[in-house]
Amino acid sequence: MSAEQRADRDEIHQALQTILASQTFSRSERLRSFLKFVVEMEQLGRGHQLKGYTIGIDVFSRDEAFDPGTDPLVRVQAGKLRRLLNQFYADEGRNQQLRIRIPLGGYVPLYERAVPARRSPDHTTLVAEQPVGAGPRERSTLSGPTSTGHLVRALPRLFFEIETGSDWRGDIFCNAVRLWADRLWGVSLAALGDSPEPGSEPQSVNTTDLFFVLEVKTDHHDGTLQVKLRHVASGQTLAQEIHPQTVSGTVLQLGALANQYTGSTLTLPGHLYQFCHASGLSSQLMLCLDATYRYALLRTDDAYQNARSHQQRWVGLSGQHDIVTEIPKLLALTAFRG
Secondary structure, X not given: OOOOOOOOHHHHHHHHHHHHOOOOOOOOHXXXXXXXXXXXXXXXXXXXXXXHHHHHHHOOOOOOOOXXXXXXXXXXXXXXXXXXXXXXXXXXXXXXXXXXXXXXXXXXXXXXXXXXXXXXXXXXXXXXXXXXXXXXXXXXXXXXXXXXXXXXXXXXXXXXXXXXXXXXXXXXXHHHHHOOOOOOOOOEEOOOOOOOOOOOOOOOOOOHHHEEEEEEEEOOOOOOEEEEEEEXXXXXXXXXXXXXXXXXXXXXXXXXXXXXXXXXXOOOOOHHHHHHHHHOOOOHHHHHHHXXXXXXXXXXXXXXXXXXXXXXXXXXXXOOOOOOOOHHHHHHHHOOOO
């Protein structure tokens, strides 16, 4: 970790106090105590003691008979804390330079430095935040010009909802889906903790007709993992799966299930887009993406003419001699509105 990146104790203390005093955390004394405890323990050099048993006794007042293996209290509360931190940094704390995270599978806090979005030389890439002390890693990018708000409004918006009381598998499944962000060209992913309720989204975001919720829960009785994609406005379920614990009990199993679900449900040929097309909800951009995808598969004259007809409606594409088949490039060009 370089001197420029290193977060000192005072900076971490201030970041913690800002969170504890925030409106986002004002209603949860339990989560405030949880966060304060793990940060202070780590700062004292006692991060190795941050185990489920220690937290259960010192934070949640469990007795010495507490068994974190059979009592999911600490895991459940850790999941809630992660989601509330995400909510804080998406709203009140969006301008915070130092961010505190609780990693999945552990309780020792991490400190990330939020790097201001900056442009690459060709003005086509926005660079996301980088963890403090991390080496080079794959960065989240958004191809396109400065103003991409209309792209977000014209695409389905996916929210994540993990049912209260679900175990760690709910977080892992949602994180695995979110790893697809750079490949889900036709869907806008909301931040974890964001809500599709009216008034919770900025006015610049698309209408609720294109709001969808991915509901994830685990059943404590039979151990199953239940996943459902729901259309907010109609309440209709588009795709639902139930997986026994024997195939959803490890991180890699969950990753594989999330990949399969995302590919069949959230991609351009998936259930979400087919529902929008059948219900007359698809925007012009969605129809353009669909036509382009079909041509990339079919390579027929009819498919070419259909894709070209859709693409020529966009200012950024009207001067193209041929159609654009690369979806990321297509999205970048449609962002130019003239």
